[in-house]
Structures are given as structure tokens and as C-alpha cells.
Amino acid sequence: MTNGNLRHHDQLHSGIASAHGMPGVAAVERLLESQHRLHVELRDLSLRQSALIKAEETDELLTVLGERERIIGGIQGINDSLSGVRARWSEFIAGLDPAQKSRIAERVIAITTLIEAVAQRDREDRELLRGKCDRVAGELSGLDRSRRAAAAYGPGKGGSSPLFQDREA
16 A cells, blocks of 8 residues: 555544545544434433423523523534535445444434434423413403503593592492
């Protein structure tokens, strides 16, 4: 092997690059491991978010949402790094030995399971928040009706006597 070929061969086996500019197997496994860790953090924050919504802890909820945004940015960065592999997934998988295929498949399934769990929890949280918003809107509407009713019994615009009075006949 020439020095250039040897360097390319070493890069392929060290996981730095592949023949098509995709990350090598070891790099893909490291990226998937990092992505899995970030999805675990996202799931944990999702659980915390649910508890904060139920407890109506708005300030802390905003902090958790900021942390989620940071983690999602990290996940997106990894997705960008894996875009070449995803574009040639069949080719990439075909070049793996059975143990590598198994490890990568297990990691992908674990990540997918985490994504589905977070998405389901987010749907539930969205419904809970929608219900809370509807309840608050109803309470505000009731307050507005009460305010108008109270105003009807108060003095008129000219400061004269109230428009309506409770009297027995």
C-alpha cells in the first residue's frame, strides 16, 4: 500500500471516514451513542416538564423548556453529521459485519423508542395545557360577566343612582 492508501485504510478502520465521505462505522456508533444520551436527557426533561405543568410551576417550566431547546440543538447537530450515512443507509448497512449491524440496530431502536415516548408525553402535556388554558379563559369570562353585573348595580356615568336595585315589592 502507498502512504496515501495506508492513510485512507487507517481512516476507514478508525471510523474517521469512509470511501464515500461518510463517517466510518466507529464514528457512526459514537454519534449514535451521543444521540442516545441526548435523547435520554430529553426524556428526563420531558418527565420533569410534565410534573411542572401539573404543579403549575411556570418559571421552572420555562427553564426546562430552555434546557430542552439546547438538547434538541445537540441532537440536530448529530443528525447533520449523520446525513451522509442516512442518504446511503442501505449501502452503509450492507458493509457492516453482523455484530456491527446488531449494535447499530439496537441503538437506533433505543433512540426511536425514546423519541416516541417524548412525543407521546408532549402530546399529553399539550392537552393538559390546552385544558388549563380553557379553564383560565372560562374563569376570565366569568370574571368579566361578574364585573359587568356589578357595574350594572353601581352608579351610572353621571354619578347618579344605580341603574338597577334589589327591592322587594
